[in-house]
Amino acid sequence: MIIPKFITVLLFAIFVSIHSLALPAYAKEEGKLYVIGMGPSGPDLTAPRGLAILEKADIFLCPPYIQMNFPGQIDPAKVAFDPWEGIHDEEAMKLRKTDYDKWLQRVEKRKKKVFNFVMDAINKKKTVVMLDGGDPCVYGPSLYWLLKGFDHRYLEVIPGISAFNAASAALKKPMIGEGINFVMLTAPHSMFGRSFKKGDDLLKELSGYNVTMVFYMALSSMDKLVEKFSRYYPPDLPMAIVYYAGYPDKQMVLKTSLRTVLDDLKKTDEKWLGLLIIGKAVK
Template sequence: MVYFVGAGAGDPELLTIKGKRLIDQADVIIYAGSLVNPAVLQDVKPDCRIYDSAGMTLEEVLAVMEQAEQEGKTTVRVHTGDPSLYGAIREQIDALDERGISHAVVPGVSSFLAAAAALEKEYTLPDVTQTVILTRMEGRTAVPAAEQIESLAKHQATMILFLSVGQIEELVRRLCTSYPADTPAAVVYKASWPEQKIVTGTLETIVEKVKAAGITKTALVAVGRFLGDAYTLSRLYDKTFTHGYRQGSEA
């Protein structure tokens, strides 16, 4: 059996209980060493075989899984954050299906959620935005033409950009085709790690601030008015609002 486990954003305590149990009981672990906090593996079994996939090809990863399966061992494939986001698990799952190897996915706390916690902000504020766009700029991996930054920016929704801080200047230029220059922006480096760093500003100022902080990778860029101070109070807790669990009073 192969389990794909989301290791969370970095803090080992953000592992799910299920993910922690599977990692600690695994016979074989394959983890993304360039991104996953090694502390996540601190309680593994002494005889657990551990492979760092940072230098491995897909074929090498699958070979390890196949060997473990032949030996009747449990493999845990540890991905950073939640494996459904930029985790490249689909190709692994399809290959396992071709080989008749059973598998399951255990979700994790994505870095975009850890970033919101670090900022102590809510991505969906009443009368500000009710939409969160998770995306990235093209790099060595292309982005579909319909999902170019300029197109997505037209919505002026909350936007969280993965794998893009290294192109912060170009990113901001493209965002500003629709977002006003005074739109709040933040960059969260290694959310939830001990070395976490937060840079805040506006689209007009964030580039220089990020450069001054020396942040070039392993960071999320967050853009939108959710970072501001203007919003409407939720109707959920409004004393005049009636819903299925409470009768509202008169204003």
Template sequence: MHSKRRTLFGWSMAVMMIILLLSVSVHVWAQIDSETATKGKRSFYLVGMGPGDPDLATVRAMKIVEEADLIICHKSLNENFFRVLKKKKAMYIPVDGWIWFGYGKKAADFQGKQLEKFQSSEKMRGQVITKIREAIRKGKRVAVLASGDPLIYGPWSWTLEEFQDLDPVVVPGISCFNAAHAALKKDVTWSDTVKSTILTADDWPGTKDTIGNLASHQVTMVVFTMGLELKDLIEKLSTNYPPHTPIAIICHAGYKEKEHVIKGTIGTILDKTQNQKLPFEHLVYVGENLNFKWKK
């Protein structure tokens, strides 16, 4: 009898140990799964929304926007994507807000109007950073939206450094560069004499690749104007491009209803545009490829 009881007791203890071990194993695996899920959850996205009309945004970009808990973008994107963004918690930056200006620098690096611009940008940038960090701490998903492609003269590229601890995800977008040569109906990599295209902008302080220097190569050049005066640009281009070099100005690239192209040469384009106010959203193309034809 005592032997039978000991046997039953032994079996009971064995069963309890098995249950205990299974319980611990389930808890450990659940914790591992939880940690894996947490690590795998991406919380910060930099999203390219394309140029112009909303239908140029990619499916991937729109999916991220729909899933985001907080949206950060310039006011112009709110106008383009109002139907989607009106349902979202969002922080909008003024269209003329130079959010990137002076990132990584100090007030001592600037003076005069540049200092004022830096102080304004730094204040705005600080508000954005605080807003994003607060959302992340609450377990929210944040999407910063940029026009065009976020990493071609993108005003938000600094966020990849600021939030590198979050392992940011970048969603590429169609650039206004793509939309512009679509409007031109020209392949910018083809011509009889050159196969290269240079993307550039105004001559920022301290840069070596000035427009005048780049023009010496006489390849196709695409200028992201961003407020650059056309007269100043033509003066710089004229240092190395001859007057007969074809040039084109693409206004509102990607906007189906208001996109238009102005064509001329280095020597004639100022006369053709003297009575026109060019919009902020315009690119300038210059080079022989603008006249290229397969059939001679």
């Protein structure tokens, strides 16, 4: 059978246009891992881009406390497992202190489990989401521990409002400007080591500048922090602790100083969900 030339051309054009239309659609259906910054509290402080990805997610990897804050966004049936089980609970934190190497072995084991699970899902063209509190790049455990070395081609990170942003808003003050040289985000162990034996030179040097110092995970070691700061700073050094920053009903601001902070801390039992900010900005 002879096919007229114009029909051949037409068929070719249809073939080409179908393929050019199909390509972006195919790309969209590729599997991917999203690490989403969920913000400091609930969905009203999560970026719309992150919320949109939660809607299309096939599989969630998240700890129970995040699931609890997002009941309308996280379908429990889609939660595969808590990636942090056995690594971040109370028992694991004790192990981390008493036998760090053993704890690291657990992390490695977990890392492998997460990697194999995620890659298998990605190969099946699934959208997997791993959820971190606040912003994933500020003491977000997913990127730091479990996804170290993960192939960036399959990974997208969605930023979130960090505790620092929510706490600054609670204080209703600018954290930089008005003669402040810079803002420093840190944690006691980053600056002084877990045994508090390091960091004196750094702190002494810093005392010569006008800095806003933000300490994550500081509440359980305040006595040691006060001891260090007392070596280089005056007792009236301004300090603030913002508890539950961003939580509409629970947020609480404690304004204090180096001299009074340990007494003031006795007013609350919370040892985790509070951010310490130090410097003239919080006066």
